[in-house]
Amino acid sequence: MTTQERASQISQKEALKIVVHLQVVLKLGKFYEPNNRILQEQMETLYSSMQTALEREDEIQIYVSQNSISLNRVRVRFDFATYHASKFLLNAFQEREIGSLIFYLGLTKEELTRFMFFLAEKEIPKEDQFEQIFSDFEAASFPHILIEKIPPAEKVETLDKAIATMYFLGIYHLKEIFEQEDEALNLNLTKRWVQSMFNHLAFDESFLFGLTNVKNFDEYTLNHSVNVCLLAIALGRRLGLSRPELMELGVSALLHDLGKLEIPKDILDKPAKLDAGERAIIETHPNLGAEKLIEQASKRGIPDRVIQVAFEHHINIDLSGYPKYVRRTSINLFSKIVKIVDYFDAITTKRVYRPKVFTREEALSLMLEKSGEEFDPLILRTFAGMIGVYPIGSLVVLNTGDMGIVVENNPLASFAHKPKVKLIADPQGNKMDGDIVDLTDLDPDTRRFKRTIITSLDADKYNIPVSDYFLLRAQ
Amino acid sequence: MDPRNNPQKPLEAKGGSPDPETLKRVKELFLLFAHAISATKLFPAHHASVINFQEELYDKLTKFLEEHEELNIGIQENAFTYEGEIAYRDENILKSLPYLFFKDGMHKLTFLRDLDKAELLAFLDVVRTVSLLPPDQHDIVESLWEKDFPHSRYYVPDEFLESRLAIHQKKALDFKIDKAQMSQGKIELTAEDREVIHQKLTARLQKEQKEAADFASLTDSLDKGDSSLIESMLSYERDISTALDFLGLIFELLYTEDRLEPFKKALSFVEKRYQEWLKKGDFTYVAISIRQMEDLAQILSLNAPERALEVEKFLKTIIDQCPLEALLEMARQGQIKDFKSFFEFLRRLGSKTLSIGAELLEDGLDPEVRSAAFEFLEEMGKDHLDLLANLAQEQKPFITKAIIAIFSHLQDQKAIPFLAKFLSYKNKDIKIEVIEALGRFSDTVAHKILLEFMREDKDEDIRTAAAEKIHLSLDKDLMNAAVHLALAKNFHAKSLREKEALLKALERGGSDEACDFLRVLLKKSGFLKKAKIEESRLCAVRSLETIATPKAVEVLRGGAGRAKKKIKSACREALERLTTGKDAGKERPS
Structure with missing residues (x-):
């Protein structure tokens, strides 16, 4: 009986173990010779996990769809700790146009080792990737392994235009939100946009991170808010937030600066240093934003956290910053996330009043210096890991x-x-x-x-x- | 077209029409799907119709999926299709299932094999929830996306969202980048940057010697410490009540907002939220929000009296306008989750809520609710004895007895007249409770009332109970009145129990007056009711023995010398017990 005829008994844990080790071996194969001890140990673990599953299931099909990996129809769920593995494997499969790998009972360790080296060492052709890989695959002869091409529906020709369009539409959508006076917010549409951004991020995070280099398109606050939203969703995803949580986080991030709408433009864009009075006005924007959202919340169901983030995104982790709390002793998780990405995007953006623009690398070092005072250390560390030593766009x-x-x-x-x-x-x-x-x-x-x-x-x-x-x- | 809405890829229709048998099965599945949703909208989840439709749908769908791997549903405005054929149609937009999906841009919906029952039920629940909301307040795609069901997929083209977002766009979205220009020209680095590059290059070359040597860290791909810290952080954050967190925030926002108009708006939002919690019976938040607003009013009164006044107005409004009957109904319907907070809330509403406490005490089946209601009545009642007393009714013995117990526990003199009111009750149990309560008072008035019971009540049990509880020693008049009662003609005709109770009351009084009366009683004789008189005299002996003062002993000695044989012997035995044996020394000082 094959997996096509019966429900798989593969557990989530077992599937995750196989996929993570597959990824480790694939990576190591790029750098080590087959006789390397570390590589051999990892190969042994992979083989033994696969063998256990094969004896029960007869075959193991690792199937890659656009942004998910399934093992014998069990969708593997990745968390913070295994996130990188999913990203690496998705990339590896998609670059080679491989849709699925099928391993059959009878697979030997020698065959698996040969195959993993075949995949790891293979220079990726620039055109007809799968066809070229498949022809070499057949020549190398792997009797218990089959590779299949990514189905046409799964193959993403180029979605970059769609992603970019959606990115700019986000800016326009936000503009519409900012401009409407008494009309109720259509949060359904905002949520759909956030959902779309999440889907795009799950598929091609790098390209969207690249788009966050778009600055000052239309008004700064709008462009900045969209960037903050993207970075916040990506960071929330790394941290392991659930989809409903990510949705709230995305909306919170997008609307975090709503209060700036009420601040006079000549103060917002003043090229010189602000005086105390002007600074005080600027510092009312968290209150103004929260109040505006509260007004909207009376008409529409705006989640409380969205209001919270608008109010708290300038409060530091040590409760310095503004506004000043009288009773509360901590800030919300979403506010901590938004604070980090907000700061990062802001200081890497050229503004009339900001003489020194930090490179993305400098921004990250500056922020790490403020860890524990302004920023939550754990979230900042995760952010640094996400952005990388040399952030995209550097x-x-x-x-x-x-x-x-x-x-x-x-x-x-x-x-x-x-x-x-x-x-x-x-x-x-x-x-x-x-x-x-x-x-x-x-x-x-x-x-x-x-x-x-x-x-x-x-x-x-x-x-x-x-x-x-x-x-x-x-x- | 975006085929990446999760696994929401376009699902290609297979070539040709489906075979009639399969189409028939699919039609049946769609009908069951529609019925299952309708049933969940009409009936509660445990209703037989709901369960039957769900079971049947699950059985037939899983069988279909086992055979066909997946069920692809094409979505049109008013119809579901299967392989291009209309398989279900409903043109009533208000309740049409296809339209529910269609309006949010969904083109295809697919169920995959291995779909389990829990997942199907959760899916149906999402559809039901969404279909119950007004059309502009729901989005089935967003709801399904949030659930991320592993065995269902949907496809929504990106164009749908693009068209919605772009409806009001005036600017063109086309962005033109001149690729050629990007390859033209030269980047001239500054001398400063060139120097930095030179220095770093030298340092880097040395470092890189080591870099290629070891890739062992590749296997150590995650920081386990961070991972567990993040899990703890998330779990901590998820445990925090969003509502409580929000209440804390709104307090800060109101505190920092010094402009009156925005302050009022924010306050009205608190009121809205408060009303929602009130309606849902979330008294934890209702009570906290009132507490917080009271605190805020207090803080603001120091330096922002205008805003403090607004908060006070807010508090007054919510207290004045609270629908008491609805609260009681809510409690009766079992909608209240936290009775402790509920009673805290009632306390804040003031004495007008006493009746709710009383009703809950009378109705409450849950001992904890009763106990909380009792505490509430006791606490509130101490300042409103009259209101509390008014809640007592002869036909509501439970609450009446509770009120009597509260009066007894409070030991407030002011409660005594209210207890006296119960003299007119016919309910014997209630009267007994009142007597017990009055007996606990050390106030003469309470005992005078008891005397009234002893004198006037037609029920022997009541009279006896009053006699058992009265403390005659509190007041000479009381003692005299009791003696007078015992000397009355009808005394001997009373039952032994009542006589004993009266004599015991005199005993407790232990006074010379009591002894004098007992002396008279010992001497009492008569032709009529001989046995009854003798019974009374024997009671008198027992009482004197109990009183045991020198005067009582003297009276006993007198009885031992003069009285009839049976009485004499009782007196002697009593004296013997008092003066000899282990009971020696029992004599009390006068």
């Missing part, structure tokens, strides 16, 4: 002298400084439409990394429109 100089833009993080914390980089200038500084290079690529002769980041630079200083490199993909 302008970097490589040891080869090339310059590039970070376009994708490495999901592994140990390889956080080895992202994927789009090359934009040669060592002489000549601009070019270069390749996207993976900084974990090894030189086959020396077994050393081909490229390494030397430093990051301020893209604004060299008038490099970082966001355009992302928007270009959506064009």
Whole structure:
């Protein structure tokens, strides 16, 4: 009896174990020779887990859909601790256009080891990826393994335009919310937008992080709020929030600065330093935002947390900041999350009143210095892990002298400084439409990394429109 | 078109029409689906119709899925389709199931094999909940997305949301990036940046020697410490009551808002929320919100009297306008989750809620509710004895007895006249309770009332009970009145029990007057009712022995010398017990 004919008995724990080890072996295979002890240990664990399942199930089908991985029809649920594994495997499958891997009873350790090396070491072709991989797969002969191409419906040709469109529509939608006076908020639509952003983030977080480099599109506050929303959902997802929680977090983040609508523009955009009176006015925006939402809440069901975030997003973890609490001794989790992403997006954005714009790398270091005082240390650490040492959109100089833009993080914390980089200038500084290079690529002769980041630079200083490199993909 | 709404991919219709048998089964499934939803809207979850439809749907759907792997439902405005064929139609937009899905942009809905019953029921519940809301306040796609059911998928094209979001857009969304320009020109690094690069490059080259050597950390892919800390943090945050958290926040917001108009608006929102909690019977939050607003009024009164006044107005309004009957009904219907907070709330509403406490005490089947109601009445009643007394009714013995017990417990002199009111009651149990309560008072008035019971009540049990509880020693007049009662002609005709009770009352009084009366009683004789008189005299002997003062002993000695044989012998034995044996020394000082 095959899995097609009976319900799978694979438990969530068992499925997760197999998938996580598959990912570990795939990664190690890129760097180690087959006789490496660490690799062998991991292979042994993977094989024994698979063997146990195979003896019971006859076959193991690992199926990758757009943003989920199933094992014998059991959708594997990833949490904070295993998030990186899902991301790595989804990438690995999609890059190779592999839709599913099927392992049959009779699989030997030798065959599994050969296959994992086949996958790990295989240079990914630029065109007809699956066809080329499949032809080599057949030649290598794996009698108890089958690979299948990603079905056409699952294959994502290019959704970048749709994602970018939705990103900008978010800004417009928010503008509409900000502009309506007494009309009730259509939160259903806002929620649908947040849901769409979540789906896109689950599929291609890097591209959306890239889009957060779009700054000052339309009004700053609107653009900033959309960026804060995206980063907050992504961070909430890393932390393991449930979907309903993520929905509330997304709406909270999107509307966190609603109070700024009531602040005179000449104060908001004042190029010089604010005087005490102006500062006091600015500092009323959390109250104003919360009150505006409270007014709306009377007409529509606005979750309490949305009001809370609007009120609390400038209160620090040590309760300094504003407004000042008289009784409460802590701030809400959502407010802590929004505070971090709000600060990060704000200080990496050029504003008339902000003479110094921090690079994304500098922003992160500055924030880590304030950990425990302004920011929750645990959430900040998770944020730093998500954003990476060189956040997406960073302008970097490589040891080869090339310059590039970070376009994708490495999901592994140990390889956080080895992202994927789009090359934009040669060592002489000549601009070019270069390749996207993976900084974990090894030189086959020396077994050393081909490229390494030397430093990051301020893209604004060299008038490099970082966001355009992302928007270009959506064009 | 976005095929990534979770696994909500476009589900391609298979070529050709479905075979008639399969189509028939699908039609039946859709009908069952519609019936199951209708039934859940009409009847409670445990109703037989609901259960039957759900069972039948589950059985037939799982059988279908076992054979066909999945059930793809095409969604049109007024119809469900299967492989291109209309399989269910409902054109009444107000209750149409297809329209419920269609209006939120859903094009396809799929159920997958291995769908279990819990998941199907949860799915039906989402549909039911959504269908009960007004159309502009629900979104089935959003609700299903939040649930993330593992064995159902749906497909919504991104264009649906795009068109909704773009309805009011005036600006074009097209963004043009000049790709060619991005490859033109040169980036001239500043000398400062070049120097930094040079220094870092040198340092990096040395570091990289080590970097490629070991990738062991790749296996250690997660920080277990952080992971468990995050889990604890989430679990802590999830345990915090959102409502309580929000109440805390609103307090801060009101405190910091010094502009009166926004302050009033925020306050009216608190009132709205308060009314919602009140309606739902969430008295934990009702009580807390009142407490917080009272605190706020107090704090603001120091430096923001205008705002403090608003809060006081708010408190007065909510207290004045509270629908008491509805509260009682709510309590009777079992809608109150936290009775402790409920009674705290009633306390804040004041004495007008005493009747609710009384009703709950009378009705309450739950001992905890009764106990809480009793405490409430006792606490509130101490300042409103008259109101409390008014709640007593002869036909409501439970509450009346509770009120008597409260009066007794309070030991407030002011309660005595209210207890006296119960003299007119016919209910014997209530009267007995009143007598017991009055007996506990050390106030003469209470005992004078008892004397009235002894004198006037037609019921021997009541008279006896009053005699058992009265303390004649409190007042000479009381003693004299009691003696007078005992000397009355009808005394001997009373039952032994009543006579004993009266004599015991005199005993407790222990006075010379009592002894004098007993002396008279000992001497009493007569031709009529001989046995009764003798009975009274023997009672007198027992009382004198109990009193045991020198005067009592003297009276006994007199009785031992003069009285009839039976009385004489009783007196002697009493004296013997008093003066010899182990009872020696029992004589009390006068």
